[in-house]
Amino acid sequence: MFRAILWISKMPVMWTIGGQHKNNFQIFGKFDGDASKTQIKAGYYTADQKLIFGVTIDCGKKKWSTQVTDPENKDKDHVKNSLSGDLAGECKSGEIFDIWLKIHQPKMMSWIFNGQGLQFKTRKTPFRHGQTTIYRERL
Numbered sequence: 786m787f788r789a790i791l792w793i794s795k796m797p798v799m800w801t802i803g804g805q806h807k808n809n810f811q812i813f814g815k816f817d818g819d820a821s822k823t824q825i826k827a828g829y830y831t832a833d834q835k836l837i838f839g840v841t842i843d844c845g846k847k848k849w850s851t852q853v854t855d856p857e858n859k860d861k862d863h864v865k866n867s868l869s870g871d872l873a874g875e876c877k878s879g880e881i882f883d884i885w886l887k888i889h890q891p892k893m894m895s896w897i898f899n900g901q902g903l904q905f906k907t908r909k910t911p912f913r914h915g916q917t918t919i920y921r922e923r924l
Contacts, residue, residue, distance in 0.1 A: 808888035813881065820876035821845045827884055828852075829894065836864055840884070840896040840903060844876030849903050851896060873901040 812827065821844055828839035839852040850869035857863075876882065885897040893910075896903040909920040 810886040812884045814883075815881050816844075816876055816878050818878055820878050820880075823876055825884065827886065827896070829886055829888075838886070838894045838896075839864070840886075840898070842872065842876075842884075842898055844872075847872045847875065849896075849898065851903060868904055868906065870903065870905065872898070874899060 810829075816823065823844040825842040825844070826839065829837045831837060836852065836854045840849065841852065842849050848869065849872055851867045852864050853867045855863040855865045882899055883897075887895050887897065889895070909922055912919045912921060
């Protein structure tokens with residue numbers, strides 16, 4: 786069993802869970818107050834509360850980062866930053882926001898915040914068609 790959890794610190798945000806659809810999770814909300822002090826954290830966890838894949842959005846710093854459980858220290862539940870970058874837009878009071886977690890395969894997941902993909906690395910995935918192997922590049 787897996788579940789998604791959302792934390793919002795310094796809470797100038799109203800939010801609702803949009804639901805789950807075929808391993809995609811959507812969260813919708815509205816910034817209510819000074820959004821520059823808002824930090825949004827969302828995560829996908831195992832049933833025993835171990836992080837699979839998380840995201841932090843720091844509206845004040847206009848930055849984002851993704852987190853994973855360090856595979857070398859997973860017994861200690863050691864979390865490390867995976868990727869980080871700049872937000873494409875600002876978090877403004879009164880504006881609506883959305884966060885999506887898309888689960889493509891067990892080890893292929895991506896976060897989206899207000900239409901901005903929060904990843905920049907790609908990987909080649911092999912697909913077989915008879916005797917031929919075709920590689921597709923994916924985010």
